[in-house]
Amino acid sequence: MGTYLEDLNAPQLEAVTHGDGPLLVLAGAGSGKTRALTHRIAYLIKERGVPPWHILAITFTNKAAGEMRERVAALVPELSGDIWVATFHSTCARILRREASLAGRRPDFAIFDTADQRAVVRRILSVLRWEQKKFPPAAFLAAISTAKNEMLGAEEFAARSGGQRGDFWAQRTARVFRAYEEELERNNALDFDDLLVRTVNLFESHPDVLARYQDRFRYILVDEYQDTNHAQYRLVRALAAGHRNLCVVGDDDQSIYAFRGADPRNILEFERDYPEAVVVKLEQNYRSTTTVLEAANSLVRHNDRRKHKHLWTENGIGEPIGFYQAESQKDEAAFVCRTLAALMRETGELLRRAAVLYRTNAQSRPLEEVLNAAGIPYQLVGGVRFYERKEIKDVIAYLRLVANPADTISLERVINVPRRGVGPVTWERVLKASAEEGVPVAEMLCRAGALSGVAGKTRDELVRLGELLAELRQELKHLRPQDFVRAVCQRAGYTEALRAERTGEAEDRLENLDELHRLAAEYHRATGEAGLAGFLEQVALMGDIDEYDEGKDRLTLMTVHSAKGLEFDTVFLVGLDEGVFPHVRSLGEAGALEEERRLCYVAITRARRRLLLSCVGRRMTYDGQPELMAPSRFLRELPPGLLRVIARPADWLGGGGDPARPVTVAAGAGGGWGAGVGLKPAFTHRSAGAAQPGAVPKPGGPSKLDAAPKPIAAWALRVAGDGDTYSEGERVRHPKFGEGTIVRILGTGQDAELTVAFPGLGLKRLLAGYARLEKVSADGGDG
DNA sequence: GTTGATAATCTTTTT
DNA sequence: GATTATCAAC
Numbered sequence: 001m002g003t004y005l006e007d008l009n010a011p012q013l014e015a016v017t018h019g020d021g022p023l024l025v026l027a028g029a030g031s032g033k034t035r036a037l038t039h040r041i042a043y044l045i046k047e048r049g050v051p052p053w054h055i056l057a058i059t060f061t062n063k064a065a066g067e068m069r070e071r072v073a074a075l076v077p078e079l080s081g082d083i084w085v086a087t088f089h090s091t092c093a094r095i096l097r098r099e100a101s102l103a104g105r106r107p108d109f110a111i112f113d114t115a116d117q118r119a120v121v122r123r124i125l126s127v128l129r130w131e132q133k134k135f136p137p138a139a140f141l142a143a144i145s146t147a148k149n150e151m152l153g154a155e156e157f158a159a160r161s162g163g164q165r166g167d168f169w170a171q172r173t174a175r176v177f178r179a180y181e182e183e184l185e186r187n188n189a190l191d192f193d194d195l196l197v198r199t200v201n202l203f204e205s206h207p208d209v210l211a212r213y214q215d216r217f218r219y220i221l222v223d224e225y226q227d228t229n230h231a232q233y234r235l236v237r238a239l240a241a242g243h244r245n246l247c248v249v250g251d252d253d254q255s256i257y258a259f260r261g262a263d264p265r266n267i268l269e270f271e272r273d274y275p276e277a278v279v280v281k282l283e284q285n286y287r288s289t290t291t292v293l294e295a296a297n298s299l300v301r302h303n304d305r306r307k308h309k310h311l312w313t314e315n316g317i318g319e320p321i322g323f324y325q326a327e328s329q330k331d332e333a334a335f336v337c338r339t340l341a342a343l344m345r346e347t348g349e350l351l352r353r354a355a356v357l358y359r360t361n362a363q364s365r366p367l368e369e370v371l372n373a374a375g376i377p378y379q380l381v382g383g384v385r386f387y388e389r390k391e392i393k394d395v396i397a398y399l400r401l402v403a404n405p406a407d408t409i410s411l412e413r414v415i416n417v418p419r420r421g422v423g424p425v426t427w428e429r430v431l432k433a434s435a436e437e438g439v440p441v442a443e444m445l446c447r448a449g450a451l452s453g454v455a456g457k458t459r460d461e462l463v464r465l466g467e468l469l470a471e472l473r474q475e476l477k478h479l480r481p482q483d484f485v486r487a488v489c490q491r492a493g494y495t496e497a498l499r500a501e502r503t504g505e506a507e508d509r510l511e512n513l514d515e516l517h518r519l520a521a522e523y524h525r526a527t528g529e530a531g532l533a534g535f536l537e538q539v540a541l542m543g544d545i546d547e548y549d550e551g552k553d554r555l556t557l558m559t560v561h562s563a564k565g566l567e568f569d570t571v572f573l574v575g576l577d578e579g580v581f582p583h584v585r586s587l588g589e590a591g592a593l594e595e596e597r598r599l600c601y602v603a604i605t606r607a608r609r610r611l612l613l614s615c616v617g618r619r620m621t622y623d624g625q626p627e628l629m630a631p632s633r634f635l636r637e638l639p640p641g642l643l644r645v646i647a648r649p650a651d652w653l654g655g656g657g658d659p660a661r662p663v664t665v666a667a668g669a670g671g672g673w674g675a676g677v678g679l680k681p682a683f684t685h686r687s688a689g690a691a692q693p694g695a696v697p698k699p700g701g702p703s704k705l706d707a708a709p710k711p712i713a714a715w716a717l718r719v720a721g722d723g724d725t726y727s728e729g730e731r732v733r734h735p736k737f738g739e740g741t742i743v744r745i746l747g748t749g750q751d752a753e754l755t756v757a758f759p760g761l762g763l764k765r766l767l768a769g770y771a772r773l774e775k776v777s778a779d780g781g782d783g
Numbered sequence: 784g785t786t787g788a789t790a791a792t793c794t795t796t797t798t
Numbered sequence: 799g800a801t802t803a804t805c806a807a808c
Contacts, residue, residue, distance in 0.1 A: 061798080089798050114797085132803090192798055260797065360795055365799085382797085416785095423785045541798065561796045583795055599796080622793075622799070
């Protein structure tokens with residue numbers, strides 16, 4: 001009893017691990033809910049003797065799935081056999097492929113991502129001759145997705161919208177919806193929603209199939225239940241109907257995916273569907289300090305629509321929440337850098353225990369620039385993802401064509417990459433011929449010779465491409481995924497064209513292609529699968545390559561959405577400006593604003609020990625005009641007493657002064673902000689936090705701030721150091737760019753921005769305080 | 784018919 | 799700041 005719970009020391013968690021039957025766990029942030037799930041799995045296997053293959057654990061991201069698998073493996077080293085831990089989408093894809101093969105149908109469907117969906121709608125609009133400006137594809141896609149989440153097909157949607165006569169938009173949407181479904185069918189493709197919907201339809205219409213899966217998955221666990229949509233709810237309901245051993249874990253305060261169809265009804269319907277369900281509330285937080293938690297509680301109390309919950313913790317007060325009002329995004333980024341440097345110096349903080357969170361991906365750019373200039377290693381999660389780069393998408397498109405010659409969207413992408421002399425007109429001819437003859441587009445290419453109006457070099461190139469794809473398709477059973485990557489890169493002339501460019505950018509792309517090859521090889525090693533279906537599925541469903549390098553000490557940058565489920569010792573939450581966070585698009589509607597607030601709640605509760613907030617106050621619009629923004633209302637919703645305003649970045653952690661002395665300078669700065677917000681320098685914590693009992697919930701370790709100084713990374717010394725001064729015309733050496741000449745200096749001292757001309761590389765803008773510049777003097781100083 | 788260049792247009796969040 | 803619509807030149 002309780003064997004697995006020693007580290008949590010919470011009796012009510014036993015209800016989660018040992019519980020029978022339907023189990024609804026309402027768990028607050030940092031209450032160890034994911035750990036409770038893994039312990040439940042361990043308990044089932046070790047003490048109940050449940051064979052691992054009877055367990056299905058559904059997580060929200062692939063990353064979470066990987067982590068859960070690792071944790072279970074650590075708890076049950078003797079594990080024999082596989083536990084199915086996966087996201088909803090990959091679970092469904094696997095089920096659909098398996099059932100398609102069993103039923104003798106094609107299991108090789110493609111999975112269309114958002115970009116593919118948009119391309120499909122664009123094509124439909126152009127056929128219908130509707131202007132994209134008047135009929136934005138995104139609007140249709142959103143409506144279609146909503147309908148699918150509600151398990152409505154195109155025909156039902158049309159019937160429903162026909163009932164509301166005169167509804168212009170609904171009727172247009174119905175038309176696009178129908179054409180969209182036909183186009184996907186023609187392409188032998190499913191979108192993200194289809195994966196769920198088709199699986200639910202399969203289960204609900206084929207009881208025999210469902211019964212097989214019910215028998216296989218006797219214990220079902222679902223994490224982040226508050227983010228499930230209706231289709232996911234139906235899926236779980238169907239699967240769990242057999243053995244009713246369903247354990248769902250969720251927190252309504254962390255529901256941040258309403259835009260994607262997440263539906264709070266699911267938690268309510270859970271108690272309705274399973275009247276015998278045991279409900280467990282986990283309200284003790286094991287993650288954060290009291291300060292962090294109070295801030296989070298105070299914020300989320302401003303939401304009306306929530307179940308009452310009050311998180312508490314035995315952890316100590318901890319450090320105050322830092323707040324910095326920046327002048328620009330660059331200044332904000334510099335604040336992050338210098339604060340990190342100070343932290344490292346004072347506490348030996350590790351970079352990988354810190355994260356910078358922001359509302360939108362676009363906010364990462366200035367951060368990256370400054371971090372690069374400072375030489376601080378970081379890891380960007382999400383953003384311009386690996387699989388979204390052009391060269392990767394191109395090669396993937398070739399691969400998809402090999403696997404599925406009907407994939408017009410992919411062919412449209414690469415038919416003229418590299419240049420084959422194909423423009424819109426030729427493409428239309430290929431499409432038309434393909435449709436008329438009922439031949440998949442890729443196979444049509446082989447017959448390009450018969451196409452009227454296509455001749456000469458263009459014709460030859462098309463035939464060659466068609467034959468290449470056909471040849472590779474013959475090899476689907478024999479070649480490994482990485483072989484296809486290589487074959488496509490070389491034989492389609494793709495790498496050749498890149499090499500011919502001879503630019504730095506092309507070099508990067510070639511490197512990325514090598515990386516893709518490596519990933520394919522890794523996939524093959526892990527699964528032993530030949531062919532492409534599995535690899536392409538992984539590519540489509542995996543948001544991000546698992547560059548989960550725990551070994552490297554790097555700062556993490558990501559959106560708040562991506563951060564859900566993670567925790568960091570130190571969290572910077574940047575861009576707390578009205579219009580950014582909360583986002584402008586949410587300001588009109590109360591429900592949307594509450595979701596933004598929950599999002600902010602999620603961000604705050606990622607922090608274990610230290611939370612640093614900042615706002616910018618102005619933003620550059622696209623035409624270069626600065627636009628003033630008010631500080632986020634969320635700042636006003638935090639208890640002022642918990643905040644400590646940081647005037648200069650170095651003031652954090654003392655920076656040479658008395659650490660207990662409140663800093664007041666910035667409180668009144670900036671347009672009308674100080675008074676309105678009511679920030680008072682009321683901070684009375686000692687930031688050195690000496691010997692507060694339980695202040696640091698780190699088991700066995702020394703308290704953070706009074707720990708002996710650890711070796712300081714080179715960059716921290718650099719940032720903290722006084723450094724040199726520079727003058728225009730001076731020669732300097734950069735570790736990466738080599739020698740160059742300073743052509744312009746803006747600002748003074750460590751904050752100066754240097755423009756340096758590097759021969760062959762052009763002009764680079766560097767920050768004096770961060771760039772690892774050496775002066776190139778007479779003695780050649782290599783020191 | 785295709786290509787290159789210039790002009791215009793928005794910016795959430797993700798499987 | 800990056801992607802897309804439009805237009806003039808090969």
